[in-house]
Amino acid sequence: MNKTIYTLIFILSLSLFNNEAKAQSSTDVAACPKNGSGQTVITTILGTADQTCDGEGATNVTLNIYSLGFCTSAPNVKFISAAAQASDGRDSLNGNYTNGTSDFSSCTWTIKESSSFIESLDSVGDVEPLPNDEIPPAGTYTHAVLVVSNTLQVSGTASFSETIKDTTAAETEGTKCWTNGTYFLDTGKQGPLIGTSIATAKTNKATNVRGGATCGDSPSPSANNIVYYYLNYVSGATDVNTTRSEESTSFGTLTVLFTQATLSSLGTNTPIIQRPVINSADNYGTDTGTNTLTLVFAYNSPMTVTDKTTGMDIFLNFSNALSLDFEPINMSATTLITNRDDGKVTQTVSGTTTTPTSAPRIRAIQSGPFGIQFRAVEGGGIN
Secondary structure (H helix, E strand, C coil): CCEEEEEEEEEEEECCCCCCCCCCCCCCCCECCECCCCCECHHHCCCCCCEEEEECCEEEEEEEEEEEEEECCCCECCECCHHHHHHCCCCCCCCCCCECCCECCCEEEEEEEEEEEEEEECCCCCEEEECHHHCCCCEEEEEEEEEEECEEEEEEEEEEEEEEEECCCCCCEEEEEECECCEEEEEHHHCCEEECCHHHHHHCCCCCCCCECEEECCCCCECEEEEEEEEEEEECCEEEEECEEEEEECCEEEEEEEEEECHHHHHCCCCCEEECCCCCCCHHHCCCCCCEEEEEEEEEEEEEECCCEEEEEEEEECCCCEEEEECCCCECCCEECCCCCCCCCCCEECCCCECCCCCCEEEEEEECCEEEEEEEEEEEEEC
């Protein structure tokens, strides 16, 4: 007597990038160059401009989940008002995104919570089962929707091919750098804001992008907290604020929407979820109403659930899950270097490109791309 297990796999590839990491118009992972030992090679990254790359090394990613739904056709997440649509530099004229009541009528919500619950995974492929009552009914689903808090925690350590300094007040150095409990507030082209708490990040200038990692030889990481309000999107040569990001994967397209939800409604079959007004004028954009992220994944191949489906698992892939933000160290001709936050390097170079004698510095470690995978497991018949 054998039991045949069939597995249906579909991936949500969450590419939640801070606006320092890369423009939201890109759908490619900017992976850090590595040597044969798996260490990030700094010299091939650093240059005259702000440099970032996505690297491995995350040991924990924590999501705060509200809702999970599976849809037989595309949901339509609308702006909360005409003013909200007008304030979005990416989609103000996009006819696919109107304002009014969002349409989730084709969606079956298998998780419905008015207060979020924590999903914390600690390694590549770490699996958490979903209860049986969270499996959608038999049917063919073209989209999945995941609603999470707009706050994410990530912790981990990155290794480098040479000594690197951090940008904390102590400016320590070593061949490893790790997350140190910093708060990052992503506020589009006004941010990110950085501080030791949300309150201190709000009071800091938007140009204060230092101290978000600690370096040395004996890592002791604590989680960095990333709070998303809205994004910076590069449209042509212009930076604009937006509440939408899109990423392409081999399994389908993920649309990440920064949303304002009535939290009490998330525990029902008729959630109220809309895209908010971007308020960039007050508190560097932190007065914007974003309190959730709504992730809509369109499958290249629809997912089929049958009456034999007996369970569903969720797990993460942390490959390239740390976004590393470096400070420029090279200086080109006629460039006055004033962009070091501590002011230690201010130099005009004429005719040639030179490199400071001090070690390069890392500004921050934030969240890079990572994958969430749901796996529906089916129990077959008796042979």
